[in-house]
Structures are given as C-alpha cells and as structure tokens.
Amino acid sequence: MAINEPAPLPHIVVLGAGFGGLTFCQKIPDGVARITVIDRQNHHLFQPLLYQVASAGLSAPDIAQPIRAILAKKPNLNVLMAEVTGVDFVSRRVVHDSGEIAYDYLVLALGGVTSYFGHPEWERHAPGLKSLDDALRIRRKILCAFERAEAETDPVKQQELMNIVVVGGGPTGVELAGAFAELARTVLRRDFEHIDPAKAHILLIEGGPRVLATFPPELSASAQRQLEHLGVEVRTGLKVEEIRDGEIVAGGKILRAANLIWGAGVGGNPLAKKLGVGLDRAGRIKVQPDLSLPGHPEVFAIGDMVALVDKNGVAVPGVSPAAMQMGAHVAKIIVAEWQKGHADVSQRAAFGYWDKGTMATIGRSAAVAQIGKLKFSGWPAWAAWLFVHLIFLVSFRSKLSVLIQWTYSYFTYKRGARVITGVGGAPPAGSA
Secondary structure, three states: OOOOOOOOOOEEEEEOOOHHHHHHHHHOOOOOOEEEEEEOOOEEEOHHHHHHHHOOOOOHHHHEEEHHHHOOOOOOEEEEEOOEEEEEOOOOEEEEOOEEEEOOEEEEOOOEEEOOOOOHHHHHOOOOOOOHHHHHHHHHHHHHHHHHHHHOOOHHHHHHHOOEEEEOOOHHHHHHHHHHHHHHHHHHHHOOOOOOHHHOOEEEEEOOOOOOOOOOHHHHHHHHHHHHHOOEEEEEOOOEEEEEOOEEEEOOEEEEOOEEEEOOOEEEOHHHHHOOOOEOOOOOEEOOOOOEEOOEEEEEEOHHHEEOEOOOOOEOOOOHHHHHHHHHHHHHHHHHHHHHOOOOHHHOOOOOOOOOOEEEEEEOOEEEEEEOOEEEEOHHHHHHHHHHHHHHOOOHHHHHHHHHHHHHHHHHOOOOOOOOOOOOOOOOOOOO
16 A cells, blocks of 8 residues: 555445344445445335235335435445355355455344244244235235135135234234234225125234233233224234144134234344354344444344343343444444544443334224333324334335325225235135
C-alpha cells in the first residue's frame, strides 16, 4: 500500500435480510465498510403479517419488498441471492451454493425455522408458517378444501373438509385461528351454494394451561374469550401425540380435519448446528453479551438465531423489535471500532433489550396489548396493533396497499386475495 493511501474498507458479510439484517445495513454509515448481503430469497418479508396472506386477507406483494430495492441507495453494498452452506471461521470465509466469499466481520441474521419438537415428519401434514411459500401453501390448502366440500355429497366428509385445527396457542396460532374463523363465517359463506362455510369447525389446541402464555393471565383470558366469540373452540392442556394425513391425535382422541396447521414452535436456523458453537435446546446460538460468538469477536449473531439473557437479566424474545435493536447494537460496535482503527473487545457494550410492548391480534376489532404497565384489549388494542404494523412496513406502497385492503375488509367483510394458485385444474384429494 502506498504512503498516505487510505486503508481498504472492511468487508462485512450479512447473512439474512430480515428485520435484524436490514436494520444493521441501514445503521452502518456510508463510507465505513463494504457490505455484502446474502439471502436465499430476493425479498424482505414482513413476517408479522404472514397470517394475513395465509388467511386470504392480503396478497403476497403487500408484505414483501425486494432487498435490492430497499437498499438501493446504500453505496458499497452488494446483494447476493444464494443458499449459505457453511462458515470457515479460520479463513474467515462464507461458503454458499455459488462459491465462497471472504469477510472481515460477519453478521448472522438468518432467523429461525418451524420446530416440530422432534417430529419433522409432521410437517408434511401440518405446515408451519415462516415464509411466503408457507403462507401460500396454507391458503391454497384451506381454499381447496372448501372447494372440495362444495362438491362432496357425504355430510361427514363434507364437515371434515371444513374442519381446521391449529396447533399452538402462541401469537401465530391465535392470529391464524381468529383469521380462519372470520374467513369462514364472514367471507366464504357468501361464495358457495351447497355448503355453509359458517359451519366450519375451527379448533385451537394449546399444550399449556392458557393461550398467549407470555402475556399476563388477564390478557390471555381476554384473548380466549375473543377467540370463542369469533366461533373458535379453544382447548388448552392438550398435548399432540400424532399427526397423520387428515387427522391429529391429541389427548388420546382422534380429530379428523382436512386442514391441520402448525403454529407451535420455533427453532434455530439449521446453519447454527454446523458452526461448532454452543446452542440451547431450541438450536439457537449462545452469544456473548455483545452479541459476538465465543472465541470469534469478528462474528455476530442477531435475531431469532440467538439465545441471550441481556445485561438487565432479561431473556431476549424472538420478536422483530429485538432483532432490529440487535442489528443497531452490532452496527454501533463496528462503527466505533472502525473509528478507533482497531477492535477492543473489552470495551464493547453489552446488549440491553428495550421492551416497547407486546401485541397480538385475534380478528376484526379484536386484539390484546401490553405497553409498559398498560394492558388493554378489544378494539383499542386492535387499533394500536394496526398502527404499529403499518409504521413498520418497509415501503410506502406496501403501507398504502395494506391500509386500503384492511379498510375495505373492515367495512365490507370481504377479502380480495381468495385466488387459488399452484394447482393444475381440479385439486386432487389430499392436495396441499
């Protein structure tokens, strides 16, 4: 390097363009580093609204935006669509299906995957909800079942086709169950001549003593009442023992339903198991207080991949605000080290999570929320949930589109995303 020639910018590789990865990229000032973002999809997904796509409330483009478009104005940033297969910590290289890439800093932000608690074979019969493909598969499965019920002459089989069982009483399960109840009772009932979709049986199964176990007991009770008001049957304390094609065994009883949806568990990304680092029981990476990997101060992990008790003694939850705060924290560390010209791990600040509140929507004008010491439910909670989710949607086009769709649905009880795709002609029995 010639005298007075500036040192080359450090190369940061970011794996994953979810909330954490995008926030990290946006918080790094221009001119601090070269950044390469690697994701196996070409889009950022607003996961909190996935259930709306699965229940035909929104279309896929409403909650997804191309990564390149989001980061288009960021200089020295490259986006690579590839599947990451491994990381070589010694040579500081990321291995992907198109080759390898070297890094000075590495940020792991690949998110989590659906966990079936040791029963991966259940996924075939009860899809989870983590991606747009999952959401579209579930929507197709639900709508095709009602189409088949319309042509079915056997009343027993007809009812089974209209039965929907959702496993898991967390936010995902609660949101799906409520949305399916509204879809059947206020939307699909107008679409068919020979069946009454309002007679669809929506069952929510939770293995614990109450739904929304992370919420205060009074909000859990309110959520269950609101679900039951929508027509959802809620069964708590019921363990799933087996899932087969068209039926589920829980509490020693066989329940027949064409639509089985899994919303019960989240595990760490499979890549974590290949890194040779400490993991918790869910497969999440046990990171240092500054979010770096033990023994690898140049590698950070953020978001759903992480198991961490923060500096305040709080177990950081796997939610989008936590991922965004983690991304901003790591960006601050790297910028500080760039300004100093060297890395001083001993001076790095420990991460602290700021809980801005927790919300879960149940249906039209139905939700629960806790913001600080304030707890509320019903329409006020739903309005707060609506406002917060619109604020966090990435693009203006998405915000406007979602607002129009929600306003239309609220006043007309109609949904415009009931198109079935991915099937060639009439759906065969058992089709997804």
